[in-house]
Amino acid sequence: MINNLKFNERGLIPAIAQDADTGEVLMLGYMNEESLRRTLSSGEVWFYSRSRQELWHKGETSGSRLKVRSVWKDCDSDTILVMAQPTGPVCHTGNKTCFFQQLTKPDIEVSHQEEG
């Protein structure tokens, strides 16, 4: 195991990508041990695609790569934070970040009405 990191029962660890320049949280992906090794050694972010079940070099098809500035683990070693410089929009929708949809109180209320 890399530095006592705790990978989950599927061998994965969640990895937050944050824009090192703007501070924006860009996306959350998952890494296996090999993704993390490649991320640390190559200087570009690699995830593990849970849907395709394969190593995923972020941006290999879109061209929007994440250049690694620094990599951090959290206090209980079960989450990774990558400070990175994106070379283009990170989200497959074309948005700069995957977090572009806000949730508010009415989202709960609507949900309750639908249930009722």
Place this chain on the structure above:
Amino acid sequence: MINNLKFNERGLIPAIAQDADTGEVLMLGYMNEESLRRTLSSGEVWFYSRSRQELWHKGETSGSRLKVRSVWKDCDSDTILVMAQPTGPVCHTGNKTCFFQQLTKPDIEVSHQEEG
């Protein structure tokens, strides 16, 4: 389900807490549907503790709460981002953020040596 959110097989969704003022990523927790409802309705962050298996009002023992500024979901609705104002150190170690330990290339190399 709240706004088509995708909770995992355990009924949980990862939730990133970010300092709304400094941009620092503070921690990653997990929410169940009730945690999210309480977070949206109370204005303070609630997680679900996987170790204690119960709702967890962040800061209920430490006093370091997370005041909600805004809540976001990602493009595929399986991750939450909470922009928040912490009232004290978020980490149980006393650090402001849980991400205070850096991973670097030597961490991989040492790991390889140990394996060899």
